[in-house]
Structure formats: C-alpha cells, structure tokens
Amino acid sequence: MSLPEIPEALIHAVTCAKRIAILTGAGVSAESGIPTFRDALTGLWEQYDPAELATPEAFARQPDVVTEWYDHRRQMVLNCEPNDGHRAIVALTDLIEENGGAVTLITQNVDRLHQRAGSRIVYELHGCLLNWRCSNCGEQAVENGPAFETYPPICVACGGHRRPGVVWFGEMLPSDALAGAVAAAEQCDLFMSIGTSGLVEPAASLARLASAANAQVVEINPEPTPLTREATWSIAASAGVALSALVEAVRSDGWASPGEVDKLTG
Numbered sequence: 709m710s711l712p713e714i715p716e717a718l719i720h721a722v723t724c725a726k727r728i729a730i731l732t733g734a735g736v737s738a739e740s741g742i743p744t745f746r747d748a749l750t751g752l753w754e755q756y757d758p759a760e761l762a763t764p765e766a767f768a769r770q771p772d773v774v775t776e777w778y779d780h781r782r783q784m785v786l787n788c789e790p791n792d793g794h795r796a797i798v799a800l801t802d803l804i805e806e807n808g809g810a811v812t813l814i815t816q817n818v819d820r821l822h823q824r825a826g827s828r829i830v831y832e833l834h835g836c837l838l839n840w841r842c843s844n845c846g847e848q849a850v851e852n853g854p855a856f857e858t859y860p861p862i863c864v865a866c867g868g869h870r871r872p873g874v875v876w877f878g879e880m881l882p883s884d885a886l887a888g889a890v891a892a893a894e895q896c897d898l899f900m901s902i903g904t905s906g907l908v909e910p911a912a913s914l915a916r917l918a919s920a921a922n923a924q925v926v927e928i929n930p931e932p933t934p935l936t937r938e939a940t941w942s943i944a945a946s947a948g949v950a951l952s953a954l955v956e957a958v959r960s961d962g963w964a965s966p967g968e969v970d971k972l973t974g
C-alpha cells in the first residue's frame with residue numbers, strides 16, 4: 709500500500725511540539741479486526757442499535773442481551789492484537805519524549821490495545837471492557853478468561869447482576885481521566901484526533917478546546933467528520949498507514965535539536 713503524503717508543516721509541528729495530545733477512537737482498532745462502535749452490530753446483533761444497548765436503561769431492561777453483547781465484544785478483543793497504529797503511537801511518544809517533549813494519550817476505546825502495544829499512561833474516557841463489576845455491591849474484577857456461563861453474569865458475593873466497566877450513554881465519565889484529557893487539550897501545541905467520528909461528547913469537544921488554546925489540530929480518518937474542515941491538517945487514510953508514515957517522516961526528516969525546539973516554541 710502506498711503511504712499517504714505527510715505535509716512538511718505537520719512534520720515540523722510534530723518535531724517542534726513540546727506537548728502533544730492524542731485522542732483515539734474506534735477507528736484505531738479497526739485494523740486489529742475490531743469493528744468500530746457504529747459498525748459493531750453484525751450477524752446475530754444486526755437487529756440492535758448500539759447506542760440503545762450502551763445504556764443503563766437497556767441493562768436494567770435486558771441484562772441478558774446487554775451483557776452477552778459486551779461479552780461477545782470482550783472475547784473479540786481478547787483474540788485481537790494491537791496493530792501498526794497502536795505501535796506507531798508508542799514510537800511517536802518515545803521520539804517526542806527522547807526530545808524533551810510529552811505526549812498525553814486519551815482514548816474512547818475500551819479494548820486496552822494501546823496498553824498492550826506499550827503505551828504506559830492512557831486516559832480511558834469510556835472505561836474498559838475487561839473490568840467487570842457488580843451493579844449491586846460494586847465488587848470488581850478483571851476478566852481475561854473465556855465467555856461467561858450465564859447472562860447476566862452473577863456476583864458470587866451478593867447475587868447481583870455484573871456489568872462491564874464501560875461508560876454508558878447518560879453516565880458520568882471517570883473524573884480523573886476527563887480532567888487529565890481536558891488539561892492535555894488546553895496545554896498542548898498539537899492535538900491529534902485519530903479514528904473517531906467526533907460524534908460523542910465530551911470527547912468530541914477536546915479538539916476544539918485545543919484549537920481555542922491555539923494548538924494546531926491534525927485529524928487522521930479515511931472518512932470526513934465534523935472536525936475535518938476545522939482541522940489544520942486532515943489526512944484521509946487509515947490510522948495504521950498514516951501514523952506509520954508520520955513516524956517514518958519524523959525519523960527521516962531530521963529531528964529539530966533541543967536548542968532549536970526552545971527557539972521555535974519560545
């Protein structure tokens with residue numbers, strides 16, 4: 709596959725940035741074989757609307773259906789591997805850090821593939837599909853094993869219904885992750901929005917927050933989104949291909965020396 713062209717000005721922005729914030733969405737995991745959130749309902753699940761399954765009301769009404777769907781996704785995630793996009797984010801982070809800068813990774817994904825690729829600190833805005841907790845007593849456990857035997861899975865401590873540790877529509881985001889994400893967006897020189905449709909708040913507003921604080925914004929997505937026209941650069945390519953090309957371009961273009969970075973960013 710031919711590599712997308714990476715604008716010189718973007719390479720320059722990356723090499724000069726002291727702080728980069730990266731927001732990822734389901735598109736980053738698409739090349740690992742995980743369907744995006746809005747494409748997730750195929751086969752048996754075709755009849756359901758994902759936005760309607762991902763609610764506390766759906767869980768209260770049909771705990772069997774909701775937990776089986778999430779367990780099906782959990783099994784899929786456990787059988788997938790991180791892809792070039794996840795790995796390129798790790799490589800980019802290492803490059804920036806070696807040059808004295810910092811990268812904050814924020815994700816809407818619940819699949820833990822960034823961590824499995826080697827990203828150390830990740831703000832998970834929508835929780836994690838592998839953490840399950842009792843909706844009654846709150847007992848928590850990481851679930852890395854085979855499919856549950858019953859739906860909903862039952863809490864051994866109290867007999868309550870267990871649920872995935874993801875954030876559903878209408879629920880609060882984890883306050884630490886959200887605060888970290890907002891601070892990163894407000895303080896970055898470059899904001900990268902990768903593989904997200906930009907339809908779900910508050911994640912969708914992070915790019916605008918960064919832009920309002922004078923950061924440059926790059927979007928990587930094969931399809932246009934509401935952010936496309938507002939971004940400084942928009943790269944219409946898959947995350948794995950575009951991020952690999954970006955890392956390659958940054959490496960081969962000659963990195964600005966730390967002294968030069970100081971001069972350029974004041």
Ligand code: OAD
Binds near residue numbers: 738739877
């Ligand atoms: P979506 O499923 O809404 O959007 C996925 C985006 O990825 C789309 O814009 C695709 O064009 C793009 N895409 C597909 N393949 C790609 C690839 N190979 N490389 C790059 N981009 C690609 O997923 P999100 O935007 O992540 O929240 O959705 C955000 C939130 O909506 C989810 O976390 C979920 C859902 O509501 C909750 O469940 C609370």
